[in-house]
Amino acid sequence: MRRRDFLATGAGLLASRSARAAQAHIEVFVDEPFGAISADLHGHFTEHIGGVVYDGIWVGEDSKIPNIGGIRASLVEALRPLKPPVIRWPGGCFADSYNWRDGIGPRAQRPRRANFWINDPFMVKAPDGPQKYEPNWFGTNEFVRFCRLVGAQPYLAADLRSLPPKDFYEWIDYCNAPAGLTSLADLRTAQGDKEPFAVRFWGVGNESWGCGGDFAPDEYAVEFRRYTAWLPQFGVHLALIGSGPNGGDIDWTRRFFAKFTEKGKHALRQMYGWALHYYCGTSGKGQAVDFTVDDWYSLLAKSTRIESLITDHWAAMGEIDTEHRVKLVVDEWGAWHNPGTEVHPAYLFGQMPTMRDALISGLTLDTFHRHADKVTVSNVAQMINNLHCLFLAHEDRFVATTNYHVFEMYAAHQGAKAVRTVFSAPPIANKSLWGLAGSASLKGKALTLTVVNPHVNEAREAEVAVRGGTVRSMRARVLAADIHAHNTFADPQAVKPRDGGAAASGVYTFAPASVTRLDVELT
């Protein structure tokens, strides 16, 4: 890298001084790629819970709220720039009692069912309505139309707890059979969807260790084999995803893979991904917005555990799956705060994301990128009006949260080659947290480097050295604000990224409590 002085045209962020004097160093090895950053790593999760589907996504065709066939237009418009690759639905635990047949056919004739979450003490207090009694207004056709509007692939989670395998393969038939071929394809066509949905991603259950059937891992392995022993393909190479561990439960992974392959390792060919769920929880007594500096550091440190979960489960899978045919799918992740900031009392698990959540988004996506050879899909939980959400909506009000901005900034990594990085920065004193971390990827001559600085009030100056390439120019996009800052209906622009000035190479100063993207053009 040529150590030229920066053109200090940005917000004073680009320093013109010797790289040697920097407090921290980031090395990017552009000639050491280790895998493609699948766009699917930036996926989303939506469940029939609280205000996610009803109000968040579905407002209805007759609503005064601008909509596209009943789907909230502002959500569609806001999602498009993120290039959302894949959206998981209908749960979560809701999926474990969902009969897909309830959600097809003329909307007025669809049955009303108790929502899985109806017994949650919080929901019992909610007024009667779609949060409590599932009206099935939003079913398979509506979900796939939503995916098509935003350019995402659908990822359907099948109910393995309360429906037999026949219903699973008939759901595939309904979705994927060519028009005119089967009676179920005729049913889909009658709903206005002649073109098959070509659904590739299928979850074979959800949290089968808990709400998805309370199985032991060996029992679930037998069920997985039974449910996937025969499935109609209709020309779609199905990507079947097994219900993996809750956080650090290595025993679940180890015992599943042992039992799953007891009749031979050919079983591994049936599984595309092994789903890991990790919620880093919350910290202290506060909720999403009300937290201390200690809470900030402690939650960020907890969220970094995703890295060892990936490597530990990967190692356990490799004891049996020595060629690593099966990849990890982190199809639920995020912070799960105490209640108190939901935009409506009936919106179970609704929370208001702050800069703390934005940093968790950044450092988690960076972790997935650094393990792009192991993780192939991830779905942040959940898209709107829920845990770690990107959007909040209530009736005609809609706002993008801090998490949204991180996903928008990180979209530049999608489809690029992940390249090796080495970060060295003084750790945060007494907080079990590194000083700087991030990830890098290369697409042609465009190098994208994303970096999180978790320090609440100290900027971090770092030498950015691009090994194996020469830097022509560098631009910055930065999300930085007070640690409690968040966007609300009243102040939707309180937190938003700003673009920094151009620079050649050398030293960059990362703002406190920030997520930064450096767009580096190589010669």
Ligand code: AHR
């Ligand atoms: O995202 C909320 C819930 O968390 C999901 O329904 C479940 O899968 C997980 O336990």
